[in-house]
Amino acid sequence: MPPPGVPTIGPGTTAVVNYRAPDGSEHNLVMMSEPGTPHPEWKALQELRRLGVPPDQVLEVHTELELCDLPGGYCARMVKASWPNARISHTAPYGRDTAARQAGMAVLSEHVEQLHQLVSAPQRARTHRVPLPPPGSVPPLPPMVPQQLAAELGQLFGPGLFRFEQRAVARQGVPDAVAQTLMWVGLPREFPPFFWAQAQEGRPIPTLAELAAERGLPPGPDFGGYLVLGNDYGRQLCVQYGTAAVVAVDIENPAEPPRFVNTGVPEFVRCLAVLARMWHLRHGLTPEQAGRWTTDFQAQLLAADPAAVHTPESWWSVLVEQLWDGLL
Numbered sequence: 619m620p621p622p623g624v625p626t627i628g629p630g631t632t633a634v635v636n637y638r639a640p641d642g643s644e645h646n647l648v649m650m651s652e653p654g655t656p657h658p659e660w661k662a663l664q665e666l667r668r669l670g671v672p673p674d675q676v677l678e679v680h681t682e683l684e685l686c687d688l689p690g691g692y693c694a695r696m697v698k699a700s701w702p703n704a705r706i707s708h709t710a711p712y713g714r715d716t717a718a719r720q721a722g723m724a725v726l727s728e729h730v731e732q733l734h735q736l737v738s739a740p741q742r743a744r745t746h747r748v749p750l751p752p753p754g755s756v757p758p759l760p761p762m763v764p765q766q767l768a769a770e771l772g773q774l775f776g777p778g779l780f781r782f783e784q785r786a787v788a789r790q791g792v793p794d795a796v797a798q799t800l801m802w803v804g805l806p807r808e809f810p811p812f813f814w815a816q817a818q819e820g821r822p823i824p825t826l827a828e829l830a831a832e833r834g835l836p837p838g839p840d841f842g843g844y845l846v847l848g849n850d851y852g853r854q855l856c857v858q859y860g861t862a863a864v865v866a867v868d869i870e871n872p873a874e875p876p877r878f879v880n881t882g883v884p885e886f887v888r889c890l891a892v893l894a895r896m897w898h899l900r901h902g903l904t905p906e907q908a909g910r911w912t913t914d915f916q917a918q919l920l921a922a923d924p925a926a927v928h929t930p931e932s933w934w935s936v937l938v939e940q941l942w943d944g945l946l
Contacts, residue, residue, distance in 0.1 A: 625909030628723060628745035629730055630944035631683040633658035635704075637666060638675040651944050653908040654901030656811040657691040663700055676701035683726055683945075684712035689866065689877075690811055690937050690946055692852030716930040716939065723943050747942045748913045750927060756920045759888070764802035767887055771803055774894040779804045780817035787823055792845065793862045799883045805848060809894060811946075812937075813855065815848040823847075826856055830869055838872025847883070850933075855879060855886075866933050878925070879933040885923035889934060892918045905944065912941045 630651020638644055647665060649658035659681065666676065679685075679701065685694035685708065697706060710726040713719050727744055762770075771779055781804035787797040800823070805815040816823065824832075827841035844856035844867055853866040858876070864886045865876035880886040892915070900911050916938050919926050926934040940946050 624746060624906050625748045625913050626744070626746040626905045627653065627908040627912060627942055628905075628944040629727065631658060631681055631726065633662050633682075634678075634680045635662045635666065635676060635701075636678040636680075637671050638677060639671070644677070651946075652901070653903045653905075653911075653944065653946075654897060654899070655946070657686070657693050657945060659685065659693040659697055660691065660811060663696065673701055674703050676704045678705045678707070680707045680709075682709045682729070683722060684708040684710065686712055686940075686945075687714070687852065688936050688940065689850045689852065689933050690940050692850070695852055719939065745942055745944070746909065748909070748916075751917055751920060753924070756917055756924075758924065759921045762884070762888070764798050764884075767799070767803045767884065767891070770891050771806070771887065771894075774891060775806045775809075778807050780807045780815050782823060783820070786821065789822060789845070791859050792823075793857075793882075796845070796857055796862060796883045799887060800847075803884075803887055805887070806890065806894070809890065811851070812893065813848055813850055813890065816846045817848075826854060826867060826869060829854065833869070835869060836872075838867075841867075841869075841872070847886075853877065857883060877931065877933050877936075878929065880923050881925045885926065888922040889919055889926055892922055900941075908941075908944070912938065915941065 632648065632650045635647045636644060637647065647662055649661045649665070651658055655661060659679070679697055685697055685706065686692070687694045697704065709729055710722045712722040723745070782800040784801055787800050806813065807817050808814045824846050825842050826844035826846055827837040829846050830837040830841055843859040845859070847855045847857060847864065849855060850866060854869050856865055856867050858865050862882045864879040864883060866879055867876045868874040880889060896911065896915055900908060903911060916927060919934055926932060927938060929935060
């Protein structure tokens with residue numbers, strides 16, 4: 619166990635998936651959280667696909683922590699969509715707001731410690747979260763011209779970058795900073811498990827109302843006021859007309875309030891670049907090393923866009939929370 623006071627990520631969670639093999643025998647697949655990897659449920663999905671297990675032969679999914687409905691995973695949505703016949707159960711609840719989620723993590727930590735005492739196993743690390751630096755203590759990054767941002771993203775994503783044509787962003791009301799960033803810099807076509815771009819060659823970037831109509835969904839009353847950049851598997855990441863802020867909107871549940879992501883598209887791209895630059899370095903770290911990684915990551919987000927982590931329920935704050943808890 620690390621000494622008290624050392625930045626340390628939490629133990630994460632475990633998923634146990636029970637499935638039926640072609641010969642009729644039942645098997646369990648156990649996946650655990652590891653720093654720098656997707657949620658265990660997503661790793662189980664990849665492994666069952668590799669094994670050729672039909673989705674309807676997945677019988678049960680038990681997780682230590684209740685399936686999340688958050689950026690970086692949306693595991694509840696993924697499990698229900700991928701394994702329609704599976705019975706779902708969990709040990710500890712995981713609520714919809716920060717306080718409820720942290721209460722769930724505390725229940726899980728107690729449960730895990732009791733188990734380890736019963737079997738005399740080494741203890742798993744408890745989260746020691748470092749708070750965000752005080753406002754003003756991290757100097758903001760100087761603005762970058764689109765060409766500089768383009769060079770940085772090009773190094774990180776290479777041919778996986780999607781740049782929009784001028785006619786695709788030449789819509790009435792699209793702010794110039796948005797159009798310039800999408801044309802010159804672009805967005806990663808896919809950066810799982812975080813973001814997938816709305817990358818369709820030769821068509822205008824759609825409004826949320828247009829995307830809802832394409833999918834046969836009833837549009838929310840203000841869906842015409844959002845321009846869709848892509849999605850995070852659970853929600854559409856959009857530019858909000860008027861503010862030019864990036865927000866995550868639930869296209870299937872218009873009554874759900876949007877989740878703030880970034881001040882604007884350039885800031886969103888910079889924060890994605892921070893994550894892309896650091897994400898692979900997290901893999902294989904010890905809980906203390908990952909604690910230092912997370913401390914550094916949240917400071918870099920703060921420098922790129924202070925508003926991104928200003929409130930605990932913003933998109934980036936919820937990702938940082940999961941990183942501290944050892945879920946990603």
